[in-house]
Amino acid sequence: MSKIVIGHKNPDTDSICSALGYAALLSAKGEDAVACRCGEVSKETQYALDYFKVAAPKFIEKVEEGQEVFMVDHNEFPQAVDGIESAALQGIIDHHKMDLHTASPMFIHTEAVGCTATIVSNMHWCQGVEMAKETAGLLLSAIISDTLLFKSPTCTEKDKKTAAKLAEIAGVDLNAYGMEMLKAGAGVGDMTPAEIAKNDSKPFTFGKYKAIVSQISVMDPAEVMALKDLLLVAMSNMCKHEGYDLSLVMVTDIMNESTDLLYVGEPKQLLADAFGKAADGDCMHLPGVVSRKKQIVPQLTEAAAKL
Amino acid sequence: MSKIVIGHKNPDTDSICSALGYAALLSAKGEDAVACRCGEVSKETQYALDYFKVAAPKFIEKVEEGQEVFMVDHNEFPQAVDGIESAALQGIIDHHKMDLHTASPMFIHTEAVGCTATIVSNMHWCQGVEMAKETAGLLLSAIISDTLLFKSPTCTEKDKKTAAKLAEIAGVDLNAYGMEMLKAGAGVGDMTPAEIAKNDSKPFTFGKYKAIVSQISVMDPAEVMALKDLLLVAMSNMCKHEGYDLSLVMVTDIMNESTDLLYVGEPKQLLADAFGKAADGDCMHLPGVVSRKKQIVPQLTEAAAKL
Numbered sequence: 001m002s003k004i005v006i007g008h009k010n011p012d013t014d015s016i017c018s019a020l021g022y023a024a025l026l027s028a029k030g031e032d033a034v035a036c037r038c039g040e041v042s043k044e045t046q047y048a049l050d051y052f053k054v055a056a057p058k059f060i061e062k063v064e065e066g067q068e069v070f071m072v073d074h075n076e077f078p079q080a081v082d083g084i085e086s087a088a089l090q091g092i093i094d095h096h097k098m099d100l101h102t103a104s105p106m107f108i109h110t111e112a113v114g115c116t117a118t119i120v121s122n123m124h125w126c127q128g129v130e131m132a133k134e135t136a137g138l139l140l141s142a143i144i145s146d147t148l149l150f151k152s153p154t155c156t157e158k159d160k161k162t163a164a165k166l167a168e169i170a171g172v173d174l175n176a177y178g179m180e181m182l183k184a185g186a187g188v189g190d191m192t193p194a195e196i197a198k199n200d201s202k203p204f205t206f207g208k209y210k211a212i213v214s215q216i217s218v219m220d221p222a223e224v225m226a227l228k229d230l231l232l233v234a235m236s237n238m239c240k241h242e243g244y245d246l247s248l249v250m251v252t253d254i255m256n257e258s259t260d261l262l263y264v265g266e267p268k269q270l271l272a273d274a275f276g277k278a279a280d281g282d283c284m285h286l287p288g289v290v291s292r293k294k295q296i297v298p299q300l301t302e303a304a305a306k307l
Numbered sequence: 308m309s310k311i312v313i314g315h316k317n318p319d320t321d322s323i324c325s326a327l328g329y330a331a332l333l334s335a336k337g338e339d340a341v342a343c344r345c346g347e348v349s350k351e352t353q354y355a356l357d358y359f360k361v362a363a364p365k366f367i368e369k370v371e372e373g374q375e376v377f378m379v380d381h382n383e384f385p386q387a388v389d390g391i392e393s394a395a396l397q398g399i400i401d402h403h404k405m406d407l408h409t410a411s412p413m414f415i416h417t418e419a420v421g422c423t424a425t426i427v428s429n430m431h432w433c434q435g436v437e438m439a440k441e442t443a444g445l446l447l448s449a450i451i452s453d454t455l456l457f458k459s460p461t462c463t464e465k466d467k468k469t470a471a472k473l474a475e476i477a478g479v480d481l482n483a484y485g486m487e488m489l490k491a492g493a494g495v496g497d498m499t500p501a502e503i504a505k506n507d508s509k510p511f512t513f514g515k516y517k518a519i520v521s522q523i524s525v526m527d528p529a530e531v532m533a534l535k536d537l538l539l540v541a542m543s544n545m546c547k548h549e550g551y552d553l554s555l556v557m558v559t560d561i562m563n564e565s566t567d568l569l570y571v572g573e574p575k576q577l578l579a580d581a582f583g584k585a586a587d588g589d590c591m592h593l594p595g596v597v598s599r600k601k602q603i604v605p606q607l608t609e610a611a612a613k614l
Contacts, residue, residue, distance in 0.1 A: 049395070096412050097408075097409050097410060098413070098415060100405050103605065104404050105401075105418070
């Protein structure tokens with residue numbers, strides 16, 4: 001049975017492309033490894049896959065007991081594919097905070113960089129493995145996506161240098177391709193409010209509260225905000241049916257680098273404390289905020305510890 | 308203030324030499340980093356330091372608040388230098404099971420290899436950093452020590468290949484140097500029973516029981532076993548004064564690849580369950596057992612879960 005390389009649920013471009021990139025690296029080293037996904041491919045990711053003519057990883061509902069699995073772009077089990085608890089975890093490549101307990105030593109490589117694909121790319125070069133043009137293109141797409149074309153505060157010099165090198169291998173103009181890819185993923189198109197409310201969503205626990213934080217990055221926030229009332233209903237339903245105390249949706253304006261944070265649920269005081277603004281409505285404008293990982297989650301974690 | 312690279316308390320050769328090796332790598336890359344230690348240098352380690360004419364890392368009692376620290380050869384805070392909780396942790400290089408929660412992403416590299424020095428060595432080569440002869444000698448010493456010259460079940464092909472390459476850079480005959488180094492560290496010499504009882508000791512929690520597991524590797528176990536009664540008293544005192552439920556001392560016969568496991572404290576049933584032998588005395592002979600990490604700790608962890 002092939003080893004599986006897989007990103008988190010509700011996969012973003014990094015989770016799909018780093019899985020493909022790391023599976024390619026393992027294969028080049030003679031291992032029988034295949035990339036999988038445990039969620040839908042986003043419009044942005046599909047643009048990248050189409051551009052570089054690569055098929056999406058195979059969709060799987062869950063992993064079997066004893067299945068050998070590499071986790072990329074996440075390390076917390078609640079974000080992982082179903083069945084992960086009884087799988088044979090082989091390794092982790094990630095760029096998030098670490099919350100992990102393992103029974104025995106294993107391969108783990110995490111770095112405080114903007115994108116898992118930056119780590120996967122450098123592993124190729126470190127190990128002297130030649131990278132296919134399309135792999136470079138997909139890994140580049142992941143970096144552009146996670147760093148919002150280098151605008152996110154999570155972006156490091158290493159991400160920028162790696163992206164430049166990848167663009168050369170892939171034979172694309174970094175900025176032109178990057179803008180096109182972001183645009184392709186940015187519109188809400190024919191998404192339903194329920195789909196927007198769950199877009200790129202991740203569950204978190206802030207103190208004793210269960211929250212789900214989604215993000216949709218757009219060129220024009222007005223397009224999403226026109227659906228605000230329907231979106232709030234969808235968020236409220238999500239809380240009710242999936243047992244969350246709070247549902248947050250980041251409507252992130254890529255061009256102006258700001259976020260409208262929609263919120264439903266309790267405690268609203270957590271939001272007021274975290275971002276230093278009144279939280280008596282259903283939306284908070286946060287200028288300069290584009291990163292969930294750096295500008296939303298740590299602030300909520302800290303506020304919850306003091307609540 | 309320099310960044311500190313430091314191994315675990317009661318440092319073994321890997322904790323000292325990987326700290327020196329990784330500090331050398333960081334320095335070569337232009338970072339201001341220095342190796343430290345939070346315990347005595349063992350006879351074995353001193354042999355390696357003398358052989359390659361390198362001074363021992365500076366001893367520190369604790370790290371200051373906000374001090375930038377890299378942890379090598381461990382990742383659990385109870386095994387780390389005092390003050391680690393309020394230090395600014397920069398990264399971890401290790402080959403043990405992972406039990407870690409971090410507030411933000413950071414550099415972590417762990418692998419299921421026999422020795423941290425194997426990882427540190429390959430980081431040099433991966434990053435194209437030239438390694439000094441004495442650094443190679445120390446990293447080689449760590450691999451020989453942790454794998455008992457490749458005899459331990461924790462030893463991998465990667466450890467062997469890395470050691471061969473290091474021996475070439477260091478200009479030593481791997482086997483001849485290895486045997487000399489192990490011999491130098493193997494005798495109990497003028498150690499007191501209390502010193503033997505705490506040799507290379509690490510604290511663990513098995514279920515609800517606090518244990519301390521020490522190890523002394525020898526060419527001739529009879530030398531230690533002659534001190535058995537005094538050793539058991541020292542172990543009993545350690546339990547009483549430091550609050551452990553169990554004190555275990557592995558007297559490991561390097562040449563015959565076996566361990567006499569001395570034990571004091573409760574519950575003895577835990578030992579009986581873990582190793583499938585009667586535990587109604589104070590010593591258990593375990594043929595083939597040389598590795599605490601692979602042949603003692605997981606077995607106790609598993610038995611405690613079922614007790």
